[in-house]
Amino acid sequence: MPGPFTLGQIASRLGGRVAGDPQTLIRQVGSLEQAGAGQITFFNSTRLQAKLGETRAAAVILAPGNERLTQLPRIVSENPYAYFARVSQLFNPVTTQAGGVHPSAVVSPTAKLGKGVSIGAGCVIGDDVSIGDDSCLYPRVVIYPKCILGRRVVVHSGVVIGADGFGIAREEGRGEGREEGRWVKIPQIGGVRIGDDVEIGANTTIDRGTVDDTVIEEGVKLDNQIQIGHNCRIGAHTALAGCVGVAGSAAIGRHCTVGGAAVILGHLSLCDGVHVSAGTVITRSIRKPGTYTGLFPFDDNASWARNTALVRHLADLAERVGALEKPKRKKRKTRNA
Amino acid sequence: MPGPFTLGQIASRLGGRVAGDPQTLIRQVGSLEQAGAGQITFFNSTRLQAKLGETRAAAVILAPGNERLTQLPRIVSENPYAYFARVSQLFNPVTTQAGGVHPSAVVSPTAKLGKGVSIGAGCVIGDDVSIGDDSCLYPRVVIYPKCILGRRVVVHSGVVIGADGFGIAREEGRGEGREEGRWVKIPQIGGVRIGDDVEIGANTTIDRGTVDDTVIEEGVKLDNQIQIGHNCRIGAHTALAGCVGVAGSAAIGRHCTVGGAAVILGHLSLCDGVHVSAGTVITRSIRKPGTYTGLFPFDDNASWARNTALVRHLADLAERVGALEKPKRKKRKTRNA
Amino acid sequence: MPGPFTLGQIASRLGGRVAGDPQTLIRQVGSLEQAGAGQITFFNSTRLQAKLGETRAAAVILAPGNERLTQLPRIVSENPYAYFARVSQLFNPVTTQAGGVHPSAVVSPTAKLGKGVSIGAGCVIGDDVSIGDDSCLYPRVVIYPKCILGRRVVVHSGVVIGADGFGIAREEGRGEGREEGRWVKIPQIGGVRIGDDVEIGANTTIDRGTVDDTVIEEGVKLDNQIQIGHNCRIGAHTALAGCVGVAGSAAIGRHCTVGGAAVILGHLSLCDGVHVSAGTVITRSIRKPGTYTGLFPFDDNASWARNTALVRHLADLAERVGALEKPKRKKRKTRNA
Numbered sequence A, B, C: 001m002p003g004p005f006t007l008g009q010i011a012s013r014l015g016g017r018v019a020g021d022p023q024t025l026i027r028q029v030g031s032l033e034q035a036g037a038g039q040i041t042f043f044n045s046t047r048l049q050a051k052l053g054e055t056r057a058a059a060v061i062l063a064p065g066n067e068r069l070t071q072l073p074r075i076v077s078e079n080p081y082a083y084f085a086r087v088s089q090l091f092n093p094v095t096t097q098a099g100g101v102h103p104s105a106v107v108s109p110t111a112k113l114g115k116g117v118s119i120g121a122g123c124v125i126g127d128d129v130s131i132g133d134d135s136c137l138y139p140r141v142v143i144y145p146k147c148i149l150g151r152r153v154v155v156h157s158g159v160v161i162g163a164d165g166f167g168i169a170r171e172e173g174r175g176e177g178r179e180e181g182r183w184v185k186i187p188q189i190g191g192v193r194i195g196d197d198v199e200i201g202a203n204t205t206i207d208r209g210t211v212d213d214t215v216i217e218e219g220v221k222l223d224n225q226i227q228i229g230h231n232c233r234i235g236a237h238t239a240l241a242g243c244v245g246v247a248g249s250a251a252i253g254r255h256c257t258v259g260g261a262a263v264i265l266g267h268l269s270l271c272d273g274v275h276v277s278a279g280t281v282i283t284r285s286i287r288k289p290g291t292y293t294g295l296f297p298f299d300d301n302a303s304w305a306r307n308t309a310l311v312r313h314l315a316d317l318a319e320r321v322g323a324l325e326k327p328k329r330k331k332r333k334t335r336n337a
Helices: A007-014 A046-054 A064-069 A080-091 A301-311 A314-336 B007-014 B046-054 B064-069 B080-091 B301-311 B314-336 C007-014 C046-054 C064-069 C080-091 C301-311 C314-336
Strands: A017-019 A039-042 A059-062 A074-076 A160-163 A168-171 A182-185 A192-194 A205-207 A214-216 A274-276 A290-293 B017-019 B039-042 B059-062 B074-076 B160-163 B168-171 B182-185 B192-194 B205-207 B214-216 B274-276 B290-293 C017-019 C039-042 C059-062 C074-076 C160-163 C168-171 C182-185 C192-194 C205-207 C214-216 C274-276 C290-293
Touching (some): A039 A080, A059 A064, A064 A074, A160 A192, A168 B080, A301 A314, A301 B314, A301 C290, A314 C314, B007 B017, B007 B074, B007 B080, B192 B205, B301 B314, C007 C017, C160 C192, C192 C205
Parallel strands (some): A274 A290, B039 B059, B059 B074, B192 B214, C274 C290
Antiparallel strands (some): B017 B074, B168 B182, C017 C074
16 A cells, blocks of 8 residues: 655645645545544535544645634645545555456457456456456446447446347237237347446446447446436536436436436437436436436425325416406406506 | 348338339438438437438438428338338347357256247356246346246346345334344245246346236336336336336236336336336326326426425415415405395 | 144244134235135235235234234234234245355455355455355355455345445646546445345445445345445345435434335435335435425326426416415505504
């Protein structure tokens, strides 16, 4: 493990300004609650001020505006969270598993693996798959044939890339033994292309395209249990939190974020810089950057039941308000007459 | 790869009417955006009319009402999407992986595999499992013991069929060392039965029944990341989109569709021909065919916050409207008196 | 298979009171709908009274208040569901798969396995993992390095424990080749600790902690397809239904239940004894035990569309009501003047 480093050494490597003793020796990062001697933590939410007061950390990373909230040795940075990430990388170099192909993995002889690629136990890599240099597949990843992964792509266990998209057409039963309401499968002949520096969380699935490819651009970060439908395009440096579902043929722009369990319906476009709140279902395209939310507020069950019953009668309520307004308007008209 | 075929040859095989040159030669299908020479695409949404104008496809499949929207050679069909599926199957015969059992698969000696069954790398097939002719399990599927799959069933990677349902009963702590609020497991002794021509998407899970079987009837199509609880019954030719959750003992009828990330609560029945919109939570049984929706509309975050705060005070608002209405009613009564 | 037992023998083992012939011989449990000769079922919902009348079961377990609803031999218990669980365990001892490590599993030489541990086909157990006595991992489970599982833990197929949490910080592009809006990975150096008697459903994922551990306390029951983010703590004897998402650093108390597909946002605390309804998104901490719900009511699509359009104009509606109230108030004031 690298280090230790003094606060002064850290700041000279990563920037930021030291307040307090620059000789403070740091050996590891820690959380505000559990950091101890030799550990540096970060503070970026005034909601946690009480915890800052109680922390036993040796030093704290915080923003200029919060500099006076503690007497501990500290590093002042405009972006304490990103700074913490950099410090943690200093002490915990981001390594993945050992390189090479685990003997239990099943790799097609026609797959092309770049230099330094690591393929974990139980992975299955299909025909004509291409994986760029220094990418890492943790155990039990499946890549269907003809998918392309860039360089430094990290794929966690249980991920499935390139399974068939949900392409089915309902066929009515006219003639020649065709029965009513059967589903006809649309062959999924596209692939999946994944850019450099993408990370994909455990048990996430990315379907292959119907005809064209499904595309995940460079720098995209996908959390666990996400479903990306066929033909989608996720723009560069966009991040999707856990359990998000993106339906087929949706296009999400660059530098977007999508909160946990949000859903983007099919065939929609979200422009660059859109932020979708957790639990929100996006039902139409968004052409203006900003934050979008659609979340039914929770309440204690009794209050919820009382209010929610009225949601189903909102149209009635609006009509009643309209009726109350009418006589007034009428009266006014009469007066003006 | 089969083909090429002329438009005339396609229409003579699949029906439909050719408009424009029937000698137009087609080698493959393509998307409206990216199709090029020798490729046929389809058009079924007037929202995409601009793209139809720009397409470089050699021919288009479209509905009678849209026939005049392009001068390209075309096939006119009542159901362009299903027609496209059939054409694509013509050029891309639906094959799955090679037959036989991959040497890395672990298949119980008591499992029965039909003719032409394909078991991918890393699959695990439990005792007394039965799999019908021509079914295909992609890599890394797990089938727990005693589950039955029909013919031509396609199961994508990461699927788990027959894991224990979530059967737990809370026990209070009266006497003999029983502690307050412990969960007692209900043995899950039922199985899973899956009909012919079912397709199951990547990382979907279908639990075994508590006592009776969980049943997926013939022709059902399940997308990725779906959860089917114990004792459920999904009626024939019903399709569930990605991330849908069906809680235990729910019964969904035949020819239903359930949109992405929708949830069907436990012990409910949905009759045949019910269509549940994406993101909707179904909380009571449905006895009438039709489309059902329950989705909080999204908005820019500020508008959402303003409106949603009022949802939690709807009962108050309704009372205020009632209060406004009362004097009027009173006055009327007085007048009538 | 154990048994048969008479009703009298069952009651002398498990408590409860027999009504009707105590010599009734029971060989197995069954469902209300499908139980037949020699089978005992349970009844705990008056909604199912018609089915109780038609059941062909040999005996029924029910609550004192429902004792008169059938003439069948019966066992009367305050908690028929838990009693049924105990009876089913009598006939179907909860066994898991055979002990030992399947030859296709990949277990690190530094992993410690307790006595009686069962590791299914295709599992991958990382370095320094510790698994307590009598735990069972079904096929195709992945445990990343340094995670700790207690005793009698049951893990179903497809589960991934200890993958990296979604720890990324957005970095702006000031200086030295740093580009705008890139994500910096925060090394995930914590682990996962799972207590005794925890059961984890198929394809569920539990991320390792950022710095401290992610903790699942004893007796917790997790259904399928659940996502537990990094740094979470799930209190003892809490149960989460399928498809639930718990975002990073959330803490759920003891003896809680979370309904299917509910979402708990990050950094929140739920006290002991909180019950979250299915489909609900919890957006702030809860400090009072009780049931909490936030679910948009579904309706036929036309009614939904009419009412939901108004949700987006609730603030306007409230203003209109306020305007209607004002003159009245004014008038009253005038009168009082």
